[in-house]
Amino acid sequence: MNLTIQGLHAVLTEQAATIQSIAQMSGAEKILEINPNAVRLENVQCDADILQAIQKLCFSAQLDVYHGPAQQLSEFKLVAMDMDSTLITIECIDEIADMQGLKPQVAEITEAAMRGEIEFQESLIRRVGLLKGLEASALQRVYDQRLQLSLGAEYMLQQVQQAGLKTLLVSGGFTFFTDRMKSRLNLDYTHANVLEIIDDKLTGKVVGTIVNADEKKRTVEKICTELGISTQQAIVMGDGANDLKMMGIAGLSVAFRAKPVVRAQANVALNFVGLDGILNLF
Structure with missing residues (x-):
C-alpha cells in the first residue's frame, strides 16, 4: 500500500517536516515526488490508528492524503x-x-x-x-x-x-x-x-x-x-449525500469538497486540491 499526499503548493519544499513525519509514522520505504504538488510514500505499514493520525495531520496542514494500492488509470473505463x-x-x-x-x-x-x-x-x-x-x-x-x-x-x-x-x-x-x-x-x-x-x-x-x-x-x-464493464471499473465523484449510492458501487469513489458524511465513506477525499488530484493516484 502507498500513501499519496498532495496540496495546492510545493509539497516537499513547503511541507518537508510534515512529509518526513508521515514517512516515519507509516514506515515508508521510499518518498517519490510525483510532481511539485504531490508525493507518494511507497510500501507503507499503516494500521487504522496510524492512518487516522496521518489523516488528521494532513487535514490540519491542508494536504489531501490517499491510502491505497498502486493502480493504473487503464484499470478504469x-x-x-x-x-x-x-x-x-x-x-x-x-x-x-x-x-x-x-x-x-x-x-x-x-x-x-x-x-x-x-x-x-x-x-x-x-x-x-x-x-x-x-x-x-x-x-x-x-x-x-x-x-x-x-x-x-x-x-x-x-x-x-x-x-x-x-x-x-x-x-x-x-x-x-x-x-x-x-x-x-x-x-x-x-x-x-x-x-x-x-x-x-x-x-x-x-x-x-x-x-x-x-x-x-x-x-x-x-x-x-x-459499455460491457463492471461498476468496479468506474471512478465516481460527488459531494453530497445523494451521491453516496452511486459512489458505493464504484471501484474508486472520490469525495470532492464534500460534506463530512460523504468524506467518511469515500475511498479518497479531495478537500484542498482540484479534481485533477485524482490523476496523482495512478
Missing part, C-alpha cells in the same frame, strides 16, 4: 461525476433562486439535502416549487454569469479522455446545464432533471423521473452495462 459543487463550483438551483430573490430559502434546503437531513426528492420538489413563474431566460443568465468549472476539472477530463475513459455527468440538477456541459467538455453521457417550462416561464415542476440517489446509481449501472 468510466468517470462518473455529479455536477453541482463537484464538476462546477455552484449549486445551479440556488443561483436560479437568486434571480427570484429566494436564494437563502432555497440554499438552506439544498444544504440540508446534501448533508442527508432531508430526502433529496422531497427537497427538489420543494425548491423547484419556489421557482414558479420565473422567466426561463434566468437559466441562461446563471450559465453565462455564474457557472464556473471546479479547479482542475478541465485538465482532469482531458487526461482521462486521452486515456480512453468514457465520461458520465449524472446530476440532481437540470438538463439545461448538463446539456451545455456535455457539448462544452465533450462528455459522452449526461442525465439530469427536466424543468417544466410553459410560455417561457418555469411552472415550478419537474418533468419525468427525478434524478435522486437511486436514479444516480441506476444510471451508473446502466452505462456500465452498455
